[in-house]
Amino acid sequence: MTIKNAIACLLTLTNIALMNAAHAQQKRLVVDADHIIAPIQPTMWGVFFEDINFGADGGLYAELVKNRSFEFTKPLMGWKTGGARLAEGSVLVVKGDNPKNPHYIRVTAADGGLWLTNEGFRGMGIKQDVRYSFSVMYRQTQPGIKLHVTLIDPQGKALGGAGLSPEGMGWQKDTVSFIAGRTEPRASLKLDIEGAGQIDLDMISLFPGDTWKNRPGGLRSDMVQWLADMKPGFIRFPGGCIVEGFNLDNRYQWKKTVGPVEDRQVEINRWNIEFAHRPTPDYFQTHGLGFFEYFQLAEDIGAEPLPILNCGMACQFNSAELAPIDDIAPYIQDALDLVEFANGDTTTTWGKLRASMGHPASFHLHMMGVGNENWGPQYIERLKMFTRALKTRYPDVRLVNSSGTDPEGNRYDFLNDTLRAMHADLIDEHYYRKPEWFFANARRYDNYPRSPSHVFAGEYAAQSDHTVSVDNQNCWLTALSEAAFMTGLERNAAVVSMASYAPLFANADAWQWTPDLIWVNSLQSYGTPDYYVQQLFSLNKGKAVVPLTLDGQSVAGQDSLYATACLDERDLIIKVVNASRAQATRVITVDTRKRLGPGTLTVLQSDDLNAVNSFDQPARVAPREMPFIPKGRTLTLAMRPYSLNVVRVPLQ
Numbered sequence: 001m002t003i004k005n006a007i008a009c010l011l012t013l014t015n016i017a018l019m020n021a022a023h024a025q026q027k028r029l030v031v032d033a034d035h036i037i038a039p040i041q042p043t044m045w046g047v048f049f050e051d052i053n054f055g056a057d058g059g060l061y062a063e064l065v066k067n068r069s070f071e072f073t074k075p076l077m078g079w080k081t082g083g084a085r086l087a088e089g090s091v092l093v094v095k096g097d098n099p100k101n102p103h104y105i106r107v108t109a110a111d112g113g114l115w116l117t118n119e120g121f122r123g124m125g126i127k128q129d130v131r132y133s134f135s136v137m138y139r140q141t142q143p144g145i146k147l148h149v150t151l152i153d154p155q156g157k158a159l160g161g162a163g164l165s166p167e168g169m170g171w172q173k174d175t176v177s178f179i180a181g182r183t184e185p186r187a188s189l190k191l192d193i194e195g196a197g198q199i200d201l202d203m204i205s206l207f208p209g210d211t212w213k214n215r216p217g218g219l220r221s222d223m224v225q226w227l228a229d230m231k232p233g234f235i236r237f238p239g240g241c242i243v244e245g246f247n248l249d250n251r252y253q254w255k256k257t258v259g260p261v262e263d264r265q266v267e268i269n270r271w272n273i274e275f276a277h278r279p280t281p282d283y284f285q286t287h288g289l290g291f292f293e294y295f296q297l298a299e300d301i302g303a304e305p306l307p308i309l310n311c312g313m314a315c316q317f318n319s320a321e322l323a324p325i326d327d328i329a330p331y332i333q334d335a336l337d338l339v340e341f342a343n344g345d346t347t348t349t350w351g352k353l354r355a356s357m358g359h360p361a362s363f364h365l366h367m368m369g370v371g372n373e374n375w376g377p378q379y380i381e382r383l384k385m386f387t388r389a390l391k392t393r394y395p396d397v398r399l400v401n402s403s404g405t406d407p408e409g410n411r412y413d414f415l416n417d418t419l420r421a422m423h424a425d426l427i428d429e430h431y432y433r434k435p436e437w438f439f440a441n442a443r444r445y446d447n448y449p450r451s452p453s454h455v456f457a458g459e460y461a462a463q464s465d466h467t468v469s470v471d472n473q474n475c476w477l478t479a480l481s482e483a484a485f486m487t488g489l490e491r492n493a494a495v496v497s498m499a500s501y502a503p504l505f506a507n508a509d510a511w512q513w514t515p516d517l518i519w520v521n522s523l524q525s526y527g528t529p530d531y532y533v534q535q536l537f538s539l540n541k542g543k544a545v546v547p548l549t550l551d552g553q554s555v556a557g558q559d560s561l562y563a564t565a566c567l568d569e570r571d572l573i574i575k576v577v578n579a580s581r582a583q584a585t586r587v588i589t590v591d592t593r594k595r596l597g598p599g600t601l602t603v604l605q606s607d608d609l610n611a612v613n614s615f616d617q618p619a620r621v622a623p624r625e626m627p628f629i630p631k632g633r634t635l636t637l638a639m640r641p642y643s644l645n646v647v648r649v650p651l652q
């Protein structure tokens with residue numbers, strides 16, 4: 001954390017403490033456990049996934065070879081060629097006639113002495129004793145070449161490898177596997193060309209065997225585990241601005257991401273060129289993690305799938321290209337076809353494709369977003385056309401609509417008013433703001449109209465410095481401020497149906513945007529303090545909100561406390577944030593006809609608001625659970641400074 005950030009943190013908390021000094025004498029907290037205010041939707045706490053910060057390629061998608069199909073703008077980016085017999089023309093990039101995957105390389109050898117290496121995504125993370133599966137598509141034009149694949153460390157020492165003898169004519173796919181003898185975070189793949197002949201190579205690929213659910217060509221298991229451990233109510237994908245693209249050609253098109261991986265069109269990632277201060281020229285989307293895999297991931301982690309589709313508008317911060325209204329039909333058709341792909345009978349065109357990919361059963365799509373951070377009357381005009389078509393054909397699919405980029409201002413006011421007048425199902429609000437904003441907005445929804453539209457807090461993260469600053473940190477202050485704000489979301493579950501922190505993942509060696517919920521490198525991953533806040537809220541979601549008051553008022557800043565209470569089938573769950581630097585002991589009276597049993601107290605805390613987690617100290621700020629015993633119908637809660645406290649006691 002920079003000095004600037006540290007001072008900002010201190011000022012924030014000092015202000016809050018002063019603001020609340022007047023309330024310091026008020027101490028009576030009461031939970032009315034027999035009086036339900038509102039149900040809490042199962043979707044309340046979810047996750048937002050976007051391919052930003054190498055979140056998909058180089059992240060969740062476990063492929064280790066970068067530019068496996070030679071489709072980057074520079075077709076040999078990530079690759080090196082060499083060897084004693086390397087000559088002009090030994091390795092050529094050829095453009096073939098498959099429009100989805102046009103490029104391959106043609107290798108000509110007289111007597112071996114040639115090699116290619118691939119550097120992976122800032123080095124390949126290789127684990128001892130794990131089996132690696134190498135695959136390649138080849139076409140022998142002059143048979144006689146054999147291939148030998150080796151994983152090597154930065155000094156060129158072998159970690160494991162295997163040979164492959166091409167057979168047959170025409171394009172073929174072959175796979176060999178081997179076990180790595182050593183762990184190495186920055187390995188590369190070496191492909192030795194042996195013998196004499198000519199061969200075309202494409203889709204040169206390497207996957208670890210220990211993917212999530214051991215699926216071939218699957219996802220990185222440690223990263224999925226972080227999501228599964230949150231038990232999220234939904235997963236939003238594929239973004240974010242990536243949905244919009246920097247222009248319409250670059251927009252995310254789900255149909256290009258399904259079917260055999262070799263036929264999924266590679267697309268430049270919009271974050272490749274977004275920030276001059278964080279250039280990532282090697283950032284592309286293979287779409288190996290495509291819409292089928294997103295739906296499958298949602299199913300695996302028990303989350304409702306929430307795809308967001310382009311509405312005929314490119315990113316309004318970039319080209320702001322618009323599809324003319326007369327040309328909008330294909331965009332709407334993509335949305336209609338997506339419902340068929342997810343839910344349709346296997347006799348339908350898109351349902352059949354889903355079945356052919358290994359999932360005949362429905363993915364149970366119930367929600368879809370139209371547009372990401374789009375705004376203005378042009379958005380409304382297009383949205384109305386999408387809504388008419390989707391609601392006519394699929395009246396039960398709930399639609400998420402954009403309220404733009406900011407939680408206030410003219411654009412927001414226009415969209416919020418217009419969308420409510422249109423009876424939008426869900427309005428997506430985004431808040432990238434300072435921690436002070438999050439503390440100050442714990443009451444944002446207290447007086448919001450409860451109908452006709454519900455709120456989806458679709459992207460939020462406290463910025464310790466400012467939005468898109470490289471100095472932003474996932475420190476304990478940001479997490480604590482989000483926890484305070486989230487008590488307000490939960491208390492207002494009558495209008496807030498969904499919420500997700502954004503962005504989700506960042507590769508520490510290749511990020512563009514910070515803060516992020518979970519950080520990874522080639523071998524490790526850790527959850528930030530913000531992650532643990534999200535996890536605690538999600539694991540303690542409850543089914544219905546009950547009143548928790550301090551002298552008759554909801555608790556949103558008095559005495560530096562922020563609190564909410566809810567019930568699930570069995571338990572009363574109370575979440576209290578103590579944002580003061582002093583310990584706070586409070587007696588909470590529970591009004592109920594039932595008896596309170598012994599339960600647990602989970603505490604997320606640090607005395608240091610600047611504390612961060614890291615690869616070396618992944619659990620510096622992490623939850624600690626302890627037994628908690630009520631006395632009759634009172635709970636005495638001794639809250640440590642700067643803490644989130646979650647009490648869970650059975651009602652018997």
Ligand code: AHR
Nearest residue numbers: 239240241242373502503
């Ligand atoms: O989360 C990062 C970006 O922030 C998203 O892509 C966009 O929707 C928002 O501006």
